[in-house]
Amino acid sequence: MRDFLPAEKARRERVLAVIRDRYRAHGFDEIETPVMEEYARLHAGIGGDNEKLAYNVLKRGLDADAIAAAADDPSQLTDLGLRYDLTVPLARFYATHRGQLPTVFRAIQIAPVWRAERPQKGRYRQFVQCDIDIMGDASARAESELIAATLDTLDALGLEGGTVRINDRRALDWMLDSFGFGADERPEVLITIDKLDKIGPAGVAAELRERGATAVAVDAFEGFLTRPVTMEYHPFGERQIRKLLPGSAPDEVVAHLVGIGEAVAAARGGSSEGSPEVPLVFDPFLVRGMGYYTGTIFELAHPSVDYSLGGGGRYDGMIGRFLGQDVPAVGFSIGFERIVDLVPAADGGAAAAIVLVHDRDVPDGELLAHKAGFVAAGSRVRLEQRTKNLKALLERAAADGYTSFAAVQAGAAPGSLEVKPLA
Numbered sequence: 343m344r345d346f347l348p349a350e351k352a353r354r355e356r357v358l359a360v361i362r363d364r365y366r367a368h369g370f371d372e373i374e375t376p377v378m379e380e381y382a383r384l385h386a387g388i389g390g391d392n393e394k395l396a397y398n399v400l401k402r403g404l405d406a407d408a409i410a411a412a413a414d415d416p417s418q419l420t421d422l423g424l425r426y427d428l429t430v431p432l433a434r435f436y437a438t439h440r441g442q443l444p445t446v447f448r449a450i451q452i453a454p455v456w457r458a459e460r461p462q463k464g465r466y467r468q469f470v471q472c473d474i475d476i477m478g479d480a481s482a483r484a485e486s487e488l489i490a491a492t493l494d495t496l497d498a499l500g501l502e503g504g505t506v507r508i509n510d511r512r513a514l515d516w517m518l519d520s521f522g523f524g525a526d527e528r529p530e531v532l533i534t535i536d537k538l539d540k541i542g543p544a545g546v547a548a549e550l551r552e553r554g555a556t557a558v559a560v561d562a563f564e565g566f567l568t569r570p571v572t573m574e575y576h577p578f579g580e581r582q583i584r585k586l587l588p589g590s591a592p593d594e595v596v597a598h599l600v601g602i603g604e605a606v607a608a609a610r611g612g613s614s615e616g617s618p619e620v621p622l623v624f625d626p627f628l629v630r631g632m633g634y635y636t637g638t639i640f641e642l643a644h645p646s647v648d649y650s651l652g653g654g655g656r657y658d659g660m661i662g663r664f665l666g667q668d669v670p671a672v673g674f675s676i677g678f679e680r681i682v683d684l685v686p687a688a689d690g691g692a693a694a695a696i697v698l699v700h701d702r703d704v705p706d707g708e709l710l711a712h713k714a715g716f717v718a719a720g721s722r723v724r725l726e727q728r729t730k731n732l733k734a735l736l737e738r739a740a741a742d743g744y745t746s747f748a749a750v751q752a753g754a755a756p757g758s759l760e761v762k763p764l765a
Contacts, residue, residue: 343468348742354470357499357682358452361472364498365450368491370474372450375431377424381416383434384423388634388660395457397424424456428473429634429657429673436477436671437664446478448487452678466679473654475673477661482598485638486605488654488674492642493610493621495676496651500686501644504651505621508602508640509628511655512595513587517626520588521566522559531555536629543567578603578622586626598638599624634660638672646684652676695722696761697739700750702727708752715756740764 346354362372378399385393398420404412412418425431428451436447451473459465474491476484489506496504514535515528523531534549541549547564551557566588576582580600584591607620623643630639630653639655654674662668696716700709709725716723724744729735736747748759 344466352743353685353687354682357678357685358470358472360498361495361676361678362450362452364495365472365474365491368448368474368487368494370448370450370491372452373432373435374453375425375428375435375451377454377456378422379425379431379434381420381423383430383664384426385417386430386663388430388663392426392457395459396426397456397458399423426457427455428453428471428675429475429660432473432475432673433657433660433671434664436661436669440665440669444478446476446484449473449475449477451475470678472652472676472678473673474675475671477669477671479672480658480670482601483605484670484672485602485640485656486609488672489602489606489622489640490609492652492674492676493606496642496644496681499681501646501681501684504642504644505623506640506642507623507625507628507650508599508638509625510595510599510638511635512637513591513626514629516592516595517588518559521562522556523563524556527555532629535627538567538627578620578624583624586624602638630655640674642674642676644684647680649680650677651680651684694720694746695724695744697724697726697736697744697747697764698750698759699726699728699732699735699747701752704750704752708754709750711756712750712754712759736764 366372381398384396387393398416399422400419401421404419409419432449432451436443436449452470454468454470456468459467461467474488476487493504493506496502514532518528518531519525530553531550534546534553534555537549538546543564546567547560550560550563571585576585580596583596583599603620603622606622610621628639628641630641634657635655636658637656640653641650642652644651652675654672656670656672658668658670661671694716698709698712698716713723713725722744724739724742726735726739728749739747744764746761746763748761750759
């Protein structure tokens with residue numbers, strides 16, 4: 343959990359303003375949920391490993407005897423917890439307010455979440471998530487809208503060239519089934535497959551054997567991973583998808599993915615399958631660890647870094663746990679803490695920011711009158727008493743985002759100050 347100095351806070355708010363603007367331009371509406379949710383909801387088995395990282399809140403009024411009696415059962419000690427993501431609270435929000443929401447609801451959530459991580463570069467215990475979600479639409483249009491809005495947001499932040507790796511949990515399940523893995527061993531198999539880009543085909547096969555996975559299935563999977571493949575390039579579309587999957591992939595899943603590609607191509611200025619404008623890449627081994635994904639899954643990539651900048655997927659079963667009936671839902675989250683450091687510095691196009699450097703003897707009334715005049719004209723204004731080291735004062739103001747300054751002496755008439763650039 344971190345503090346932010348003024349310059350860094352201003353940078354973060356500038357990036358957040360761009361994200362909000364682009365999300366709203368694509369028809370999403372911002373909501374807000376409490377920072378805490380009920381313990382049972384946060385630990386319902388749908389949050390994956392994040393549930394283990396949740397900060398739980400001790401029940402009020404417990405005495406030492408009650409705490410000792412319930413020491414082995416956290417659910418008896420706590421009734422609330424800090425949210426570890428924004429998707430579980432959104433599902434509860436939608437189930438609570440469905441009658442007041444449109445049939446297809448497009449939500450923005452931009453807020454901090456908390457996880458008891460081991461702090462390291464890129465991993466924090468408090469961090470901001472920027473989510474957009476669509477509830478009530480089971481068609482490929484929902485994924486297409488999310489991807490188009492996310493790529494547009496990346497462009498608006500000056501990070502053109504982003505791509506989206508995409509897969510479908512149904513394709514993963516079908517692939518594992520075709521190799522011969524049993525349904526009960528899929529979760530462990532997926533954990534190992536998720537390491538493919540780090541340990542390679544041989545490492546994946548070795549770990550699966552070490553885990554005791556079905557031997558015949560491991561052999562078939564290893565053979566598929568190491569099969570000879572032709573080098574011709576296929577852009578995102580049916581040919582690319584079928585080439586990267588074994589045998590005869592399910593037509594429904596392939597059609598769903600192809601439909602997403604065609605819609606995103608149109609949104610990005612392309613016209614059909616095969617257009618080089620489609621920034622999608624089919625990855626049959628993209629897993630994403632959240633247990634609530636039921637269909638399409640995706641991750642946001644950028645050529646400037648070797649890690650993902652966000653991700654999401656379809657979670658059609660989650661809202662039904664709170665509502666009693668299934669509602670289709672899909673979401674995409676930008677990793678704000680990763681993106682904010684990549685965004686280029688401001689180009690100076692913001693409103694004027696002026697430092698009024700005044701002598702000690704200037705009356706307060708005169709200072710406030712000068713300041714009010716600049717504020718009324720649309721400028722941001724800071725008062726600074728002149729110091730012996732004027733250069734250091736001005737350098738600090740420039741670091742805080744101020745662009746100009748004016749010297750103020752006692753008796754100066756309003757509107758008479760000479761404004762000079764800081765640069």
